[in-house]
Amino acid sequence: MNRKSKTIMWIVIAVIAVILVSILMSDIIGAGTEIGINEFIAKIKSGEITTVYIDAYEATGTAAGGKQYTAIISSIYDMSGYESFINLLGGPESPVVNSISIELTDPNAGSIWSSLFPLIGVVLVALVFWFIMRSAVGGGGKAMNIGKTKAHVQSNLKVRFADVAGAEEEKEELQEVVEFLKSPKKFSDLGARIPSGVLLVGPPGTGKTLFAKAVAGEAGVPFFSVSGSDFVEMYVGVGASRVRDLFDMAKKNQPCIIFVDEIDAVGRRRGAGLGGGHDEREQTLNQILVQMDGFESNEGIIVMAATNRADILDPALLRPGRFDRQINVNLPDVKGREQILKVHARNKPIAPDVNFKTVARITAGFSGAELANLLNEAAILAARAGKKLIGNLELYDGINKVLMGPQKKSRVVTESDKRCTAYHEAGHAVLACLCKHCDPVHEVSIIPRGRAAGYTMTRPETDDNDVSYNKLIDNICMSLGGRVAEELVIKDITTGASADLQHVSSIARRMVTQWGMSEKLGLVAYDSDQPVFMGMEYGHSERTYSQETANAIDDEIRRLISSAHERARKLLTENRSILDNMSRVLVEKETIYTEEVAMLMKGASYKEVIEAMEGKENERRENPFKTATEPSPEHIVKESEEKEATEENKD
């Protein structure tokens, strides 16, 4: 190296040092007081913190006075920062979540640093290029560290396949990957081609991240992870260079795993954005593709990625030599749920009379993350009640909490609100009992949860998902029950039924356009199931039928709904006394279960039911699972009631 380039190198190093120090300083200045996550959440609940900024591992909260707090999220949950944070607050429906603004942008963006950042960005990009040029020429220069910082490296991961419960098939498929990582040579000597990319596809919370970690843990190799969303909103070129650095770093640490979480954030179909200019995303994606293509097949690197939507991914990602192996990670079945519950109960004191088989039965549709969350909620409830063991009661309340966000017991609900909600819910429940094809009612309540003022839960008797025409028609009828009861009794309608109406129209629309259940329109699928997605080609969402057909479809939908409406009205008018009795019991007791509903349907008066309930109250508190012993998943009819509007309707 000659003298001139040495001086340049020193200048560059000095500049980098200054930039690093200023970035560090900005972090320190902006970071605020570090507190525990529970204290952090308490501050949100008390209203002190009003806005929250979340990155993958940390939450930064700003209080009204401008004071900032930070807390590490990942020490509690192992999900993405945003997901677990929302869960900690009680789920997306929780009133707390709605009361604060959660952003994914930096709260310090308004400070002096925001004016410096573009400059720093330009300098950084220039430097990155400079160094790449240098290293391409063969120069030394190992000082480069910027751009690598976003990848998180974990070695000696403690996660094992045993920590991932259920999912035996997925484990088997991944076992192969583990063996390859343990001894790549054994495979390459035999000329075996090992997939370079494994894509984990499944709904959120099903353990995709956990699986990727378990593979690294089982194989005992380092785990490099980035999240697709880290690449969003970066300066053009930075994402691509990060990808390159990540792969370079991985190549030096073979065998290892690179894990790209939420790959859909960068891996969406290219050239199809509705908003134009996704340059950064595209470059990042291209770089991932280039890097994966550059692999020798015997290199000991496996790229794993996770997404909950494989259908929106750029097809280029799925080509051979890239993510050519797809593993579907599904929601757990009954057995899987039981095993997941047991895994998460390992270090929790559980009362001896708890039967996880039963808990698993009534949590159909729960993801692994939700099950973990439910046990956590139960533990919190037990601790609050001063108990030493987690019992059935806490688990049962935990289920409801996870399902609907914490109960809003503290909310003031006026008597007329209560009566209105009671009639609305009773309307649903009575119709569910009267319509032959509706699932049996499990629970009716007028205790507000999340954004719902009340809810009616029904539970199918069998596990099969087939829906027949009659079942759909009955479902529409039952969903209209709330609205119809309001029409009949309150003589006024509230906005409380808006969620019901959306539900009803979506069923009716699909009956006509997708399931060929309309005689008039016949057995033609007019719409595909695909929602319009920002990243998809325009053409995908285009109608493939004429205006005339569109009108006919609308007519059919309207006909289906209005005939169900008439039927609902007729049934409720005929059974008005049941409706009245049920809503009186609801106003009094707030929540009723299968037996009470059955009594009421047989014509019991509200007095009889209330007496029976009071007799049984103690018994239920001792054994809340007594009513939930059949093997059947639960399905919930939720109301999304705009309370403000309902309140305007009172008196």
Ligand code: ADP
């Ligand atoms: P995803 O990445 O699919 O959204 P995660 O891997 O982040 O889901 O799962 C979140 C959490 O849920 C995990 O940390 C774990 O506690 C729990 N979990 C999910 N699936 C399982 C499972 N099959 N067995 C045990 N725990 C699970």
Ligand code: MG
């Ligand atoms: Mg994840």
Ligand code: ZN
């Ligand atoms: Zn309703």
